[in-house]
Amino acid sequence: MIGIVDCADMPLPEFSELSRDQASGRACLACGEPLGGGGIYRGTVWGFYGKAVATARVRSCPPPAAGR
Ligand SMILES: [Zn+2]
Numbered sequence: 001m002i003g004i005v006d007c008a009d010m011p012l013p014e015f016s017e018l019s020r021d022q023a024s025g026r027a028c029l030a031c032g033e034p035l036g037g038g039g040i041y042r043g044t045v046w047g048f049y050g051k052a053v054a055t056a057r058v059r060s061c062p063p064p065a066a067g068r
Helices: none
Strands: 040-049 052-060
Touching: none
Parallel strands: none
Antiparallel strands: 040 052
């Protein structure tokens, strides 16, 4: 079925595409909404911050079926 892809199903973005809040796990990696404590951990994105290797532990909105 073609429709809106849930944030929880979005592939991990490139490190360079992440905003500061997304890279720190404070915002959804897909839609950029602030997560508070409600996001789900999606994994670690590796990249470079200047010459240094950097990692970002990214989170996304939980799937709609979760909770309740
Ligand atoms: Zn989202």
